[in-house]
Amino acid sequence: MKTAVIVFPGSNCDRDNVNSWYAVTGLKADLIWHKESHISDYDLIIIPGGFSFGDYLRTGCVARFSPIMKEVARQAAAGRMVLGICNGFQILTEAGLLPGALMRNRDLKYLCKDIFLRVENNSTPFTCDYALGQILRLPISHGEGNYFVGPEEHKRLVDEGRIVFRYSSPEGQVYPNASPNGSLDAIAGVINQNGNVMGLMPHPERLAEDILGGTDGRALFTSILNSYRLAPTKKSGAQQRG
Amino acid sequence: MSRQDAPWSEHGLTEEEFNKIESLMGRSPNYLELAIFGVMWSEHCGYKNSKAHLKKFPTTGPMVLQGPGENAGVVDLGDGLAAAFKMESHNHPSAIEPYQGAATGVGGIIRDIFAMGARPIASLNSLRFGEISDNRVKRLLNGVVAGIGGYGNCMGIPTVGGDLYFHPSYRGNPLVNAMCLGLMKNDRIFRGQAVGHGNIVMLVGARTGRDGIKGASFASVELSDKDPDKRPNVQVGDPFMEKLLMEATLEILERNLVVGLQDLGAAGLTSSGAEMAGRAGNGISIDLDLVPLREAALADWEIMLSESQERMLLVVEPKNRPEIEAIFDKWDLSAAAIGEVTSDGIFRIHRSGKVLAEIAARFLTDEVPIYIRPYREPSYHQILKMADVSLLSRDIDLSKTLRRLLASPNICSRNWVxxxxxxxxxxxxxxRPGGDAALLRLPESKRGLALSSDCNSRYVYLDPYLGGAIAVAEAALNVAVVGAKPLALTNCLNFGNPENPEIYWQFVLATDGLAEAARVLGTPVTGGNVSFYNEFDGRAIFPTPTIGMIGVIEDIDLRLTHGFKNVGDLIVLIGKSKEELGASEFHHLMTGRDEGVVPSLDLEKAAKLNDFLVVAASKKLLLSAHDCAEGGLAVALFECAQASGGLGVEIKFSGQISTAAALFGESQSRVVVSLSPDKLNDLTELLTEHGLEHSLLGQVTNDDRFHVIYNDDSLIDLVHDLALTWSATLPREASI
Structure with a gap:
């Protein structure tokens, strides 16, 4: 399985994703510089967290113009998996690969802490190793995670089961205030219509090893690997390992 | 006096210093030259009031690879790894413009670390503010915390710890001390030296603008209410630029393309150029026409003194210049060759074909006047010591008192930060933050790195020698309590105006105490920073020699955390509680006063306690450990219970001292530990071996109850309720 982690100027979770992906799957990932306009096909492209281009304007709105984004869009259209975490989620919404927008947190403060999520859809390639309704403890670390989407689009997301994660209480109850950042409908992560591009604000790569204090992020990476192994088509042609 | 009469005064120099400059140079300096002397001989760059006393510090040890005098100190961590670390103040800028002041403080210390060739992996910060009920303080607190986060978060460097205290003495002059630590291979240390005649001097990163001009001089005078005028002296940070600069710099260092480098901090190009030349015994020639500027109309002295952020000065061999330019181009950064290293030892500035300044570099770095200032004991010292702190401790409601302590700004939860x-x-x-020390794992190693910062400035104010020693002992204990051996320290010495003999007395005694503690505890001082003139409207801050301590644990799986672990575990207090309520948070809370005798400290015993903790962790005798600090034993017990996630405590013990002293006194070198009952004999044996006292307090329970009985007094409360009190203060008080 071939995995790429895109590096924008200002990305800062790029190496964390490479390391965490390796710790969970034993597989290497390539760091790809944002100025690349042609890259070989990848089975998984991770757009990592950070502050691309400083995020001095709306988060992610400069990064979407980087040459690499055309390649990301091309490979997404070809059905390859694209995962945006935190700033990566923001970039995917700016690029139009995912619906909605991420606004400043309700309390206008950056927030870095563990929160609870409920798995709302476990039939995606990113979540198939989770149980439906499973409650996850994962960290958030963002100033702009307040997800918003128009009412029609929201209805579509709900109807099509494309809200993959919602913020919840530790017991798994979802209510508006369960969202630490004020996001609409407590949305923490969504997926595209084709089911191959997902974005989420929490950082699964940060809690994927026991020593870091939790492993609820692991299954996101194993889900990806397992769905890749089970899917007969759409592979990059790289040698399959394991 | 007019400028003609006293040309030195504009540059913060004295007439005597001006005369010394004239005699060194053999002529009168011109305006630019005098401006250069002004910043280089300022306290901030030249340490003229402190140098004599900094020599007291132990600075060597088998693990010290680089002591004071470079961009940062470096210690060997084993496994081929080394850590570069340092702490620095950004107090005055933060007083004027808290967000940018704090942000650029973080940016500056990060540059110091990657200038050594280390990749920064952690930041800490030590903050002091006035009373939190004050609106001015709320604004400063919010701005500083947002500024630290704004810069560090964007850089992708975790802020893993620090300390935060409130006291009225910091009202107009908050303290923002930023510490950063980076990792490198132990044979790949880069230094700020301009070696190799004919080598090229390159200025890389951001363009030079008008911000922060004379920041170094500004740092060397007291503050007053007129200071909003000084807003132009405060630099503006661009963490995105710094992130690019860091990645590009680490890339050229990795490829070995640089012979020396230094960041541009206080006094900008002037101090970086002069210091790099001075350390190597060489000269540097700079052509101002080649400096990339934000606007063309900058005066010569403005270019030389600008403190525009996110810039580095490199010395490179001519053959490597194209490759360096290519790497900086990849990161969309400018890299300009602005001069060369010369053999004549002269710091020379040109512009438009004319020589503007010619000063022997060593005049700027080695001829800084050193003042051994007169000092005298302030009158308050003996008087405050005599205060009777025992009266108020009778007949207090223990539960109510504990709640008040937990809600007090100096003890409450720091999660909001x-x-x-x-x-x-x-x-x-x-x-993560909130324990005694932060602990980081090291790449490709079993080892872990512990970091802590600390200083109880009330102790230092009431007894500078003891307070200085306690700051070191406390920081070392924080590190030892997670199972790590304290290794070395950096410091940030924040004081008032050193020209005031009573302030200087605080400085001399505090550094004496600091030096002695560092020696006995075996933690050399590898660098640091002095910040004088921390006064507002003529009132000095409490003397605050902040300590940044690092330590190493051999196997990270042996780490100790402070939360209780299992029902039925025994709770033991190591160390001895004495009738010591002086200078305590308890006394301050009850009376609003800072007075009394500071708790005693036996440094030999403190060293033994550190050794004991490291051994006990390695033998897996303990399940938790937590240092007793502000608020004493009761607060420490609460914190252990709170961090356990739902366990309670049942404590019953007796003693000769008052109940208040037993529960809320701040006797030093005490640790609350918990252990499995079958380990008690082994523990007792190891304690005896180390000559340490202990008392069995009680055990961990499965309900939420916080129950402490001492002699005939008892305190009953619920951990959950106490936790609510403890966590509510900062979010409530900090909101504007």
């Missing part, structure tokens, strides 16, 4: 910092990026933070 830490949650605004990304403390996890990098996947190395094993103990």
């Amino acid at each position: 830490y949650e605004q910092y990304d403390h996890m990026v990098g996947l190395a933070t094993i103990i």
